[in-house]
Structure formats: structure tokens, C-alpha cells
Amino acid sequence: GExxxxxxxxxxxxxxxxxxxxxxxxxxxxxxxxxxxxESGKGPQFIIDIRSNMDKxxxxxxxxxxxxxVKHLSLQIAATQPGDSAVYFCAxxxxxxxxxxxxxxxxxxxx
Amino acid sequence: DxxxxxxxxxxxxxxxxxxxxxxEQNLNHDAMYWYRQDPGQGLRLIYYSxxxxxxxxxDIAEGYSVSREKKESFPLTVTSAQKNPTAFYLCASSNxxxxxxxxGPGTRLLVL
Numbered sequence: 001g002e003x004x005x006x007x008x009x010x011x012x013x014x015x016x017x018x019x020x021x022x023x024x025x026x027x028x029x030x031x032x033x034x035x036x037x038x039e040s041g042k043g044p045q046f047i048i049d050i051r052s053n054m055d056k057x058x059x060x061x062x063x064x065x066x067x068x069x070v071k072h073l074s075l076q077i078a079a080t081q082p083g084d085s086a087v088y089f090c091a092x093x094x095x096x097x098x099x100x101x102x103x104x105x106x107x108x109x110x111x
Numbered sequence: 112d113x114x115x116x117x118x119x120x121x122x123x124x125x126x127x128x129x130x131x132x133x134x135e136q137n138l139n140h141d142a143m144y145w146y147r148q149d150p151g152q153g154l155r156l157i158y159y160s161x162x163x164x165x166x167x168x169x170d171i172a173e174g175y176s177v178s179r180e181k182k183e184s185f186p187l188t189v190t191s192a193q194k195n196p197t198a199f200y201l202c203a204s205s206n207x208x209x210x211x212x213x214x215g216p217g218t219r220l221l222v223l
Binding site: 091098103 | 115117151152153154155156159169201203211212213214215216217219
């Protein structure tokens with residue numbers, strides 16, 4: 001089975017609000033995590049990554065939090081915009097080059 | 112799409128036919144990957160290559176073949192042995208182990 005999963009398959013958020021997308025992983029040996037955004041009919045786009053020696057990493061309007069104790073990863077999007085509507089995937093590496101992906105969370109931004 | 116191109120955007124396959132999907136990158140990345148994505152699901156690894164003239168099977172390699180004769184190219188052939196080929200195929204590349212993978216725009220394969 002999959003070692004990476006997202007808590008909710010869909011998330012509806014009001015434009016301007018903050019979004020939080022959660023991801024649970026099962027392999028405690030994983031040491032690199034990535035968040036991707038995929039718009040309909042397109043390839044996944046890199047958003048932000050974090051290594052296991054960090055708890056938090058910030059980018060432009062996005063923050064990734066890693067809690068190794070409970071094997072939980074989250075992506076926070078500040079001031080969500082209509083262009084943020086997409087499917088978001090978390091991925092982890094625990095075996096050299098291989099990434100393991102969850103099924104994704106579909107984020108819909110309401111105007 | 113960061114310097115990774117895939118062609119064609121749409122591809123139609125007839126029963127018993129082999130088809131080849133193209134993937135080219137100009138990022139000078141050593142590693143390249145092929146994933147399959149089915150509706151509502153995450154990505155599953157088909158094959159990957161860490162270096163020219165070398166490649167390894169991923170989780171769902173049956174019915175597929177690859178080659179890596181050049182650093183910038185990693186074509187995927189969907190053979191007639193793949194009984195359920197309809198999917199969205201994504202190529203990616205990275206600068207090595209534990210580095211971010213960057214994806215191409217994808218090829219949607221449909222069976223006639």
C-alpha cells in the first residue's frame with residue numbers, strides 16, 4: 001500500500017483565507033518531502049520541499065511544516081487566490097531515487 | 112514545465128500496437144523518470160534512470176520499456192503487453208539522489 005496519504009480528498013476555501021493541506025506518512029526513515037501542485041491536464045509543479053532535519057520551511061505565500069514525531073506534513077497557503085485551485089500532492093523519498101506520492105487533495109477556491 | 116518537454120500531448124493506440132512517448136530535458140539532469148497517473152490517483156513509478164545507459168524498473172514496469180542512450184532523452188514505449196494503457200504519462204528529471212524532481216507537461220494515451 002501507499003506510505004503517503006492525505007487526510008482529505010477535497011478542500012473548499014474562501015478566497016483570501018488561509019489553506020491548510022495535511023499529509024500523513026508511515027515510513028519513519030523518510031528524510032525528504034516535497035509538495036507539488038497539479039492543475040488540470042498539466043504536469044505537477046514543484047511548490048516547496050523540506051528535509052527531515054528541519055521542522056519548518058517558508059516560501060512565497062507557502063509554509064511547509066514537518067512533525068516527525070507523528071509523521072505528519074502540512075502545507076499552508078496564505079491568502080488563497082483563485083489560481084491556487086488545483087490538486088496538491090505530497091511526496092516522500094525513503095529509497096534513493098524513488099518518490100512515493102499520495103492520492104492528492106483537490107483545493108477549490110470560492111470567490 | 113522547467114525545460115522538460117514531452118510529445119505528443121495526446122496519443123492514440125490501436126490494439127496490439129506499440130507506441131513510444133518522447134521525453135527530452137535540457138536541464139543537464141542526470142536522473143530521469145516515467146510515471147503513470149490514473150484519474151483521481153497519485154503517480155506511480157514505471158521506470159527510472161540514474162545515468163546514461165542504465166535504468167531500473169519502478170513499481171509498475173510490466174508492459175513498458177525504456178532506453179537511455181543520451182543524457183537528455185528518456186523515451187518510454189508502451190507495448191502491446193500493457194493491457195490497460197489508458198492513462199496520463201508524466202516524465203520527470205532531477206539532479207540526482209534526494210533532489211527535487213521536475214515534471215514535464217504529460218502525454219495522455221488513449222486506446223482506440
